Amino acid sequence: GAVVSxxxxxxxxxxxxxxxxxxxxxxxxxxxxFWYRQFPKKSLMLMATSNEGSKATYEQxxxxxxxxxxxxxxxxxxxxxxxxxxxxxxxxICSARDxxxxxxxxxxxxxxxxxxxxxxxx
Amino acid sequence: xxxxxxxxxQVNVAEGNPLTVKCTYSVSGNPYLFWYVQYPNRGLxxxxxxxxxxxxxxxxxxxxxxxxxxxxxxxxxKPSALVSDSALYFCAVRDPFYGNNRLAFGKGNQxxxxx
Numbered sequence: 001g002a003v004v005s006x007x008x009x010x011x012x013x014x015x016x017x018x019x020x021x022x023x024x025x026x027x028x029x030x031x032x033x034f035w036y037r038q039f040p041k042k043s044l045m046l047m048a049t050s051n052e053g054s055k056a057t058y059e060q061x062x063x064x065x066x067x068x069x070x071x072x073x074x075x076x077x078x079x080x081x082x083x084x085x086x087x088x089x090x091x092x093i094c095s096a097r098d099x100x101x102x103x104x105x106x107x108x109x110x111x112x113x114x115x116x117x118x119x120x121x122x
Numbered sequence: 123x124x125x126x127x128x129x130x131x132q133v134n135v136a137e138g139n140p141l142t143v144k145c146t147y148s149v150s151g152n153p154y155l156f157w158y159v160q161y162p163n164r165g166l167x168x169x170x171x172x173x174x175x176x177x178x179x180x181x182x183x184x185x186x187x188x189x190x191x192x193x194x195x196x197x198x199x200k201p202s203a204l205v206s207d208s209a210l211y212f213c214a215v216r217d218p219f220y221g222n223n224r225l226a227f228g229k230g231n232q233x234x235x236x237x
Contacts, residue, residue, distance in 0.1 A: 006165065032223055043212065043229040044166075093165050097223055111156070111225060113165040 006114025
């Protein structure tokens with residue numbers, strides 16, 4: 001089945017530094033990747049949608065200069081949290097949409113999630 | 123706009139009893155509906171979906187859900203809950219009318235199965 005690898009699973013960084021989170025589709029081409037943020041006991045908040053080779057579309061209220069998203073290839077998207085602060089501490093999850101499965105009825109209709117990254121800024 | 127409501131914060135059920143997690147939705151057109159499960163510090167795992175066809179959908183781990191268009195609901199059910207079913211469950215909807223491929227998630231329900 002479709003697999004999305006997200007790294008790192010946990011990261012602790014100092015306030016003011018930058019952290020990069022990678023999301024890779026291992027056995028399919030992801031035309032679209034979604035980045036979510038999840039607060040404790042809360043739902044997933046969509047941060048941005050990225051399409052391969054184009055700029056990401058950010059949701060209202062999400063700072064594009066702080067959360068840099070790059071989707072340079074059909075198998076890799078990265079989220080960089082720049083100048084991180086303690087309030088950026090959260091659980092970040094990526095989701096990749098399989099171009100082929102998107103029109104199929106398997107693999108959850110093409111949405112596959114990474115295992116998440118627990119970011120702690122100290 | 124598409125939206126999902128999961129009215130309960132937590133669902134407690136005794137092991138072996140039926141489990142129901144409620145979900146209602148709002149979309150402009152015909153919905154694509156999904157259920158996901160999340161274990162602590164993990165991503166979301168797909169359980170089942172409704173796109174079209176039979177209103178009763180069977181998914182992974184013995185879960186099923188019934189699409190009810192008149193009540194705009196898509197409740198998740200399992201006939202006999204296991205302790206290992208304790209997790210966070212999310213209902214999600216995609217409104218194909220908008221064509222942006224985005225999923226709207228409910229706030230999630232914590233399911234606690236009591237041994």
